[in-house]
Amino acid sequence: MDQQMTYGDDYKYLPATSIASGKGKQLLPDLYCHTIQIVNISMIGNPHKEQEGWVLIDAGMPDSSAAIIAAVEERFGRDSRPLAILLTHGHFDHVGAIIELVNYWDVPVYAHELELPYLTGKQAYAPPDPTVDGGLFAKLSPLFPNEPINLGHHVKPLPSDGTIPMLPDWRWIHTPGHTPGHISLFREADRSLIAGDAFVTVQQESIYKVLTQKQEISGPPKYFTTDWEQARQSVIKLQALKPSLAITGHGLPMQDQALTDSLEELVQRFDEIAIPTSGKYVH
Ligand SMILES: [Zn+2]
Ligand SMILES: [Zn+2]
Numbered sequence: 001m002d003q004q005m006t007y008g009d010d011y012k013y014l015p016a017t018s019i020a021s022g023k024g025k026q027l028l029p030d031l032y033c034h035t036i037q038i039v040n041i042s043m044i045g046n047p048h049k050e051q052e053g054w055v056l057i058d059a060g061m062p063d064s065s066a067a068i069i070a071a072v073e074e075r076f077g078r079d080s081r082p083l084a085i086l087l088t089h090g091h092f093d094h095v096g097a098i099i100e101l102v103n104y105w106d107v108p109v110y111a112h113e114l115e116l117p118y119l120t121g122k123q124a125y126a127p128p129d130p131t132v133d134g135g136l137f138a139k140l141s142p143l144f145p146n147e148p149i150n151l152g153h154h155v156k157p158l159p160s161d162g163t164i165p166m167l168p169d170w171r172w173i174h175t176p177g178h179t180p181g182h183i184s185l186f187r188e189a190d191r192s193l194i195a196g197d198a199f200v201t202v203q204q205e206s207i208y209k210v211l212t213q214k215q216e217i218s219g220p221p222k223y224f225t226t227d228w229e230q231a232r233q234s235v236i237k238l239q240a241l242k243p244s245l246a247i248t249g250h251g252l253p254m255q256d257q258a259l260t261d262s263l264e265e266l267v268q269r270f271d272e273i274a275i276p277t278s279g280k281y282v283h
Helices: 047-052 065-076 098-105 113-119 207-212 228-240 256-268
Strands: 024-028 031-036 039-044 055-057 084-086 109-111 155-157 170-174 183-187 192-196 245-248
Touching: 024 065, 024 245, 031 065, 031 245, 039 065, 039 245, 047 065, 065 098, 084 098, 109 113, 113 155, 170 228, 228 256, 245 256
Parallel strands: 055 084, 084 109, 109 155, 192 245
Antiparallel strands: 024 031, 031 039, 039 055, 170 183, 183 192
């Protein structure tokens, strides 16, 4: 008998919605980004070669499965389903609809081995820290779910050698700090990066900036980041890849010189830009 999947006890719909919500953007013929309220999901795969398969990255906000399926079917056609769902990490805003999606499509989920405790009901994330600076969104963060979901045997660890099942051109890069098993995805051939929350292009602590999606390079969302030294090393690692295009978990995609300059600035001024001036997880 199939094991029951469950969300955490504190799982709930959150009514925050940005101006980008419901919109999608094709960055490359096989790379598409779509905003669910305040978080981005990505689809890797060319709709003109749908039969070759495609992969979904992250699973949006709680209660967003209908919106995700609609976005998928708009891009890939009716009844299309991914070969797999990859998770950059297990925060509520990246796994919000995962159980409905797995039930609907019956596809495997992959995540980093170190993220599995948070995806199999074994461990809760450290509680969000409302004392970090940056705005009202940070203050409201205690409302955000942090209890683990349980995907049971539906979630599998990514291969340890950096390869990604079903995406031979891509590799995963361990970018911890925001969470222990956080990953980013990179394709060498055209230097495309899906950064997850390793860095984001909006100041995610500010409700105003989240709702208006004002583009601004930022470190990982402050209220949910627990290891700032690791977070710094992860940004340095991503900058060294010299990405030409980045889709981040929050904010609008960034490209070319703007991305190069912004990443350079983030690395140089990480203490100032990224790390909260005070907070539970700042030492
Ligand atoms: Zn996160
Ligand atoms: Zn996030």
